[in-house]
Amino acid sequence: MLKKRIVGVITVKKGWAVQSIGYQRYLPLGRPETIAENLDRWGVDEILIQSIDRSTANQGPDYDLIYRLASRGLNTPLVYGGGIKTREHATAVISKGADRILVDASFYDHPEEIRRMASVLGAQAVIASVPLLFTNSGIALWDYRTQRSRGWPSACAGLLTDSIVSEILVIDKSHEGTPASFDISFLETPFLRGSSLIAFGGINKPCQIKDILDMPDVTAVAIGNFLNYREHAVQELKHSLPKGSIREPYYELLHS
Amino acid sequence: MITVGIVDYGAGNHASVTHALRQLGYKVRFGCSADVLDMVDVIVLPGVGAYPSAMEGMESRGLVKYLRKQAAQNRPMLGICLGMQLLATEGYELGHTPGLDIIPGKVTPLRSPRWHIGWNSIEHKGRDPLLVESDREIFYFNHSFIFDAPEDYVVAVSHHGLQFNSIVRRGKVAGVQFHPEKSQLAGNRMLKNIIESLYYA
Amino acid sequence: MKYCLRCLQPDTRPNTVFTEDGICPACIYYEQSKHIDWRERYEQLTDLVEDIKRPHSQYFDCIIGVSGGKDSTRQALWVRDKLGLNPLLVSLSYPPQQVSQLGVNNISNLIELGFDVLFSGPAPETWRRLMRESFLRFTNWARSTELALFASVPQMAIRYQIPTIFWGENPALQVGDTQTMGRNGYDGNNLRYSNTLSSGHAWMLEAGLKKDELIPYIYPSVQEFDQSGIQIIYLGWFLGDWSLLTNASYACANGLNIRPEAPLEQGDLYGISNVDEDWHNMNQMIKYYKFGFGKVTEYVNEELRAETLTRQEAIRLVKRYDGRCHERYIESFCSFIGISVDFFWSHVLKSVNSNLFEVTSNGHIQPKFDVGIGLHL
Numbered sequence: 001m002l003k004k005r006i007v008g009v010i011t012v013k014k015g016w017a018v019q020s021i022g023y024q025r026y027l028p029l030g031r032p033e034t035i036a037e038n039l040d041r042w043g044v045d046e047i048l049i050q051s052i053d054r055s056t057a058n059q060g061p062d063y064d065l066i067y068r069l070a071s072r073g074l075n076t077p078l079v080y081g082g083g084i085k086t087r088e089h090a091t092a093v094i095s096k097g098a099d100r101i102l103v104d105a106s107f108y109d110h111p112e113e114i115r116r117m118a119s120v121l122g123a124q125a126v127i128a129s130v131p132l133l134f135t136n137s138g139i140a141l142w143d144y145r146t147q148r149s150r151g152w153p154s155a156c157a158g159l160l161t162d163s164i165v166s167e168i169l170v171i172d173k174s175h176e177g178t179p180a181s182f183d184i185s186f187l188e189t190p191f192l193r194g195s196s197l198i199a200f201g202g203i204n205k206p207c208q209i210k211d212i213l214d215m216p217d218v219t220a221v222a223i224g225n226f227l228n229y230r231e232h233a234v235q236e237l238k239h240s241l242p243k244g245s246i247r248e249p250y251y252e253l254l255h256s
Numbered sequence: 257m258i259t260v261g262i263v264d265y266g267a268g269n270h271a272s273v274t275h276a277l278r279q280l281g282y283k284v285r286f287g288c289s290a291d292v293l294d295m296v297d298v299i300v301l302p303g304v305g306a307y308p309s310a311m312e313g314m315e316s317r318g319l320v321k322y323l324r325k326q327a328a329q330n331r332p333m334l335g336i337c338l339g340m341q342l343l344a345t346e347g348y349e350l351g352h353t354p355g356l357d358i359i360p361g362k363v364t365p366l367r368s369p370r371w372h373i374g375w376n377s378i379e380h381k382g383r384d385p386l387l388v389e390s391d392r393e394i395f396y397f398n399h400s401f402i403f404d405a406p407e408d409y410v411v412a413v414s415h416h417g418l419q420f421n422s423i424v425r426r427g428k429v430a431g432v433q434f435h436p437e438k439s440q441l442a443g444n445r446m447l448k449n450i451i452e453s454l455y456y457a
Numbered sequence: 458m459k460y461c462l463r464c465l466q467p468d469t470r471p472n473t474v475f476t477e478d479g480i481c482p483a484c485i486y487y488e489q490s491k492h493i494d495w496r497e498r499y500e501q502l503t504d505l506v507e508d509i510k511r512p513h514s515q516y517f518d519c520i521i522g523v524s525g526g527k528d529s530t531r532q533a534l535w536v537r538d539k540l541g542l543n544p545l546l547v548s549l550s551y552p553p554q555q556v557s558q559l560g561v562n563n564i565s566n567l568i569e570l571g572f573d574v575l576f577s578g579p580a581p582e583t584w585r586r587l588m589r590e591s592f593l594r595f596t597n598w599a600r601s602t603e604l605a606l607f608a609s610v611p612q613m614a615i616r617y618q619i620p621t622i623f624w625g626e627n628p629a630l631q632v633g634d635t636q637t638m639g640r641n642g643y644d645g646n647n648l649r650y651s652n653t654l655s656s657g658h659a660w661m662l663e664a665g666l667k668k669d670e671l672i673p674y675i676y677p678s679v680q681e682f683d684q685s686g687i688q689i690i691y692l693g694w695f696l697g698d699w700s701l702l703t704n705a706s707y708a709c710a711n712g713l714n715i716r717p718e719a720p721l722e723q724g725d726l727y728g729i730s731n732v733d734e735d736w737h738n739m740n741q742m743i744k745y746y747k748f749g750f751g752k753v754t755e756y757v758n759e760e761l762r763a764e765t766l767t768r769q770e771a772i773r774l775v776k777r778y779d780g781r782c783h784e785r786y787i788e789s790f791c792s793f794i795g796i797s798v799d800f801f802w803s804h805v806l807k808s809v810n811s812n813l814f815e816v817t818s819n820g821h822i823q824p825k826f827d828v829g830i831g832l833h834l
Contacts, residue, residue, distance in 0.1 A: 003375040014516040028575045073275020077438045097269035122400045124371035247375045
């Protein structure tokens with residue numbers, strides 16, 4: 001039976017791994033490669049690297065970062081997101097060592113490019129990032145570049161119904177970095193119905209994670225900040241979740 | 257010491273599988289030409305991407321002929337994910353493409369669900385004593401096509417909506433649908449068992 | 458034991474040499490400072506800063522080690538807001554049993570002020586073991602922690618290739634520690650020759666710790682410095698008013714919180730020093746017993762030089778408050794490193810300077826000197 005996943009998120013800004021502190025503030029943590037090695041060692045089910053300043057700076061993917069990460073020879077699947085606009089970007093990211101890609105801006109701006117990416121890589125390799133927040137008129141999409149909320153574009157609806165992307169990273173924008181605050185109602189957003197969802201943003205408590213993973217559309221939970229500064233964070237988390245739906249905690253043998 | 261040769265035909269990054277193999281104590285070489293691959297003990301065919309362009313990448317490097325010949329000469333070979341699928345007779349991604357035809361069968365799309373992503377267990381069919389150790393182990397899958405093969409060649413299956421083949425084998429050639437190099441400890445163990453099983457067979 | 462004629466610094470401080478006229482190096486420096494053209498120095502600094510323009514791929518211009526205290530808060534603000542540089546602040550975390558809520562709040566303050574703070578936390582058990590060893594061997598628990606504090610900044614600088622480090626005051630000039638003198642007043646690359654940093658770590662290996670456990674305690678070598686082009690710059694040399702009180706005023710005005718305890722409890726007149734944990738001030742008590750002066754002496758010396766205090770008043774303050782420490786800090790320290798309070802005292806007594814102090818039959822430590830004058834006749 002397919003297990004649900006715990007995804008470790010590494011946020012990278014200007015080449016530094018960072019953690020969010022309050023709304024829109026980021027503190028440096030150190031090298032992304034080191035954090036990736038830790039997550040690999042702790043048996044996280046997938047590692048997601050999001051390079052958050054690429055699109056706003058009009059830069060393509062951070063190939064150097066992917067290469068550095070891949071060169072560490074990690075034994076855990078790697079997802080990369082940040083600055084992927086074209087099919088060429090996407091294929092280059094995969095060839096440099098990522099297993100799957102996360103698309104953000106281009107999902108909304110250039111849905112036809114997303115189709116091209118999926119045709120070459122397969123939909124299983126493509127995840128769309130959907131940051132959400134509550135506005136007066138209900139759930140809306142958050143646009144990082146304009147720093148404004150917007151409605152759900154119909155072209156995106158098309159991408160979902162045509163199964164162009166395999167999973168959606170649902171981000172609770174306002175709760176990123178705040179413990180135990182993820183708003184579970186985002187996972188019932190009408191325009192995401194029927195898609196496979198990964199929840200992200202303000203998730204750290206086992207009871208929260210259990211509730212989220214119990215939802216049939218949810219395939220994974222992504223955690224960023226709350227895995228930092230704690231040894232064996234992933235194993236500890238997995239131990240406190242009920243057995244069965246996720247892969248067992250894993251301890252690398254030091255001398256095997 | 258076993259030397260493993262990774263076939264480099266322009267489909268994907270090999271750092272993880274190289275690292276895993278080296279950790280297991282094997283020597284690793286890369287290449288797409290006979291003078292490299294002739295010298296290794298086990299050939300590994302990795303792969304990420306689409307069937308047609310992968311076969312094209314191999315054809316343009318003369319690898320289709322070469323690999324068929326190696327299989328005929330009973331050389332140990334392991335295909336991973338797309339690499340496993342390329343061993344088939346034919347693939348049906350974006351039209352029809354002939355495969356390496358080393359293990360009979362055809363590669364067809366998953367229908368419902370349309371992809372298989374994540375950690376799933378494999379179930380041994382009891383045909384390969386050396387791989388029984390990994391029965392019910394969990395590995396990372398990331399694909400939207402499956403390898404339909406005659407029962408004789410099926411070593412293990414998995415379930416996701418339907419049942420499909422996760423390990424196939426014919427003589428000294430095997431294929432795994434999952435990524436052992438991305439499956440942490442279980443994957444490393446599997447890699448070791450398969451390589452040695454093929455080498456010592 | 459001779460006292461400086463201007464301030465209350467006794468000549469018992471290691472590596473200190475008074476002038477023929479009986480003036481201490483810090484007072485001499487203070488006098489000389491009056492004639493310094495601080496505007497000229499500031500221009501020198503801005504020229505220097507021009508040369509520190511970071512390479513295109515780098516995000517930070519320089520590194521500053523911060524504890525969240527008054528000195529580092531002032532430095533961080535000055536470097537960012539006055540010099541216009543983008544500093545990476547590096548903070549070495551104390552283990553949870555040692556850090557104070559105030560310390561944590563003050564680091565949060567730096568973050569709130571908009572700084573990027575990178576934390577480094579040496580393994581707490583190793584830290585604790587080394588503190589214990591430092592106390593048992595040198596009667597100075599801070600020997601190991603000082604090493605880690607000093608080493609952390611250049612280690613980060615090398616690791617992340619940010620070659621310019623800003624440090625506070627130049628110890629060679631301001632307290633007369635001549636062996637650390639660099640090529641000029643602001644060059645700190647010879648800091649490695651200070652007592653603490655040149656003491657080595659053979660004793661740590663002797664105590665049973667392994668080499669790879671000691672990485673945070675090892676100051677990078679000259680070669681490592683050269684390879685990365687590390688340059689330590691003393692900001693204090695450029696600031697005309699670097700002092701305990703001025704730094705505190707600057708920092709407090711920007712959110713620094715200070716101690717609420719009375720001087721008798723912590724041996725600290727204003728509660729502005731060693732705010733981030735409770736045992737440094739206790740260490741000052743031990744320093745008092747070793748050398749005859751503690752933290753209060755440092756405070757009054759500054760005010761004596763600035764002529765905001767009379768010698769008489771200063772002597773009164775030192776007599777009353779210098780070297781004091783409430784027993785609860787000794788208890789918490791003993792509990793942390795795993796010794797009894799009795800053992801603590803029997804150990805400290807061995808380090809009490811018998812020329813300066815007399816230990817009575819019931820364990821009281823009495824000074825054999827008069828503050829500001831010298832030894833009893």
